[in-house]
Amino acid sequence: MIDLTRLPHAPGCYLFSDEAGTIIYVGKAKDLKKRVTSYFQKTEHNAKTQKLVERIVSLDFLATTTETEALLLENNLIKKHQPKYNIDLKDAKRFAYIEVSNDPYPRIGIARKRSKGAAYYGPFVSSGERDAVLRVIKRTFTLRSCRKLPKRACLRFHMHSCSGPCSGAISPEEYRVQVERAVTLLKGKGSEVVKQLRDEMAIKSAAQDYEKALSLRNQIGAVERLSERQSVERPKESDQDVIAYTVADGMVSLMVFAVRKGTLIQKQEYSFEAVEEFFEEFLVQYYADHSPPTELILSGEIDPALSEYLAERRGSDVQVTIPKIGEKKKLLDLVYINIELSFQRGALKTGDLQASLELPDTPHVIECFDISHLSGTSMVGSMVQFRDGSPDKKNYRRFKIRTVEGIDDFASIAEVVTRRYQRLSVEEADMPDLIVIDGGKGQLSAAQQVLMDLELEIPVIALAKREEEVYVPGEVLPRRLDPKGVALRYLQEIRDEAHRFAVAYHRLLRGKKMKGEK
Secondary structure, eight states, X not given: OOOOTTOOSSOEEEEEEOTTSOEEEEEEESSHHHHHHHHHHOSOOOHHHHHHHHHOOEEEEEEOSSXXXXXXXXXXXXXXXXXXXXXXXXXXXXXXXXXXXXXSSOOEEEESSOOTTEEEEOOOSOHHHHHHHHHHHHHHHXXXXXXXXXXXXXXXXXXXXXXXXXXXXXXXXXXXXXXXXXXXXXXXXXXXXXXXXXXXXXXXXXXXXXXXXXXXXXXXXXXXXXXXXXXXXXXXXXXXXXXXXXXXXXXXXXXXXXXXXXXXXXXXXXXXXXXTTHHHHHHHHHHHHSOOOSEEEOSSOOOHHHHHHHHHHHTSOOEEEOOSSSHHHHHHHHHHHHHHHHHHHXXXXXXXXXXXXXXXXXXXEEEEEEEEEETTEEEXXXXXXXXXXXXXXXXXXXXXXXXXXSSOHHHHHHHHHHHHHHXXXXXXXXXXXXXXXXXXXXXXXXXXXXXXXXXXXXXXXXEETTTTEEXXXXXXXXXXXXXXSHHHHHHHHHHHHHHHHHHHHHHHHHHHHHTTOO
């Protein structure tokens, strides 16, 4: 029995633990006694909160002097304990950055994770836009992209798209000037780069170095074209974050537009299960890792303590605006439009698939397995995960088949499915809403038997390539979904991605085997 009598009427943080003593939720409160008591007095909670309450076995709390202190403490406790029932603040799409290394001759390339010893610019919403920016910058400033300096000049040097630091064709000082110009452009200061180039071009022309002057003129043209392509101008000069969200089927779809000095520089998408006070929790976690702007444009008011928290993080006041009309309202509406465009595609896919397969719940998270081999050698398995209609590549997994000799797809499927869900069970991690097996009735039976042995009740189906038939447990004949329907196309997209991922791993292992690597 949880003792609520010792809770004070004071601000602070509360920690709920399960029977194993693991902290499963951390929350903050203006009044600890009132907030914590409400969990056990209210009869109606959303689905996730209801599951949380059912698992609470013990309670601890930390009182603070102010609610702002409670917000700061809450964020630190969440980061330390990573509780299961707090929102999992992961970007729905991991956008890539342009990376500039810190070598004597810095390289420029693409990175999805930030690490020490390099500078990062972005993230870029569009991979096409990112690649275009990178391509122009590499060619314009002739920066190297190789991870390790070769011993002699490569093809890029002979094509005049790299300045050839490997061959000593450019001094470190000259190369550094080019890097600094590229970085200035990546920071959105194209006009500053153009001025530098024009000044240098005038000097070269006066010295009758017309070849270099022509090269500089070409650089100016490339920078101007790139600056025009990148800019999305807004009439205001302040830094703004525009945040909006929608809630449907127990899931939050949230988007952040970052507007800096009048330019829309990035868009970030988040999707997570709805919990009580999720928006405040999101803002605390988000601005623990991001510097708050001068102005926050939202659709509703936030707690005054949260405003103090943002001001403390920034070092000055953060204006919170809830626009009703005008340019700021148009910006907020634009975020809502983007939420619909981005997340509704996934809702259409998952909704149609749920209806077509008569699933009890919406298949937000789908995991698909495939087996690949060449004449029975280098047998490998792959698992891809799709979340709300899109691939979630950070949760892809690949498997070397350990227990199967020769060609046996059924046993191989059984092995990888066992390894995947046995591990998730031990870690008490979230299970998918649907499992898809690339294959037919035999592969489905093998996966189904594993789930029964593990005592897991997860819907599972198989999709056979030849006739694109869907096998469902308990049904003698396969189902034929509408070949032009969203559901079948979505299943094919998932199956094809699992196959691609498996084949890529198989080729990697074969390549290593041919080279004598382990």
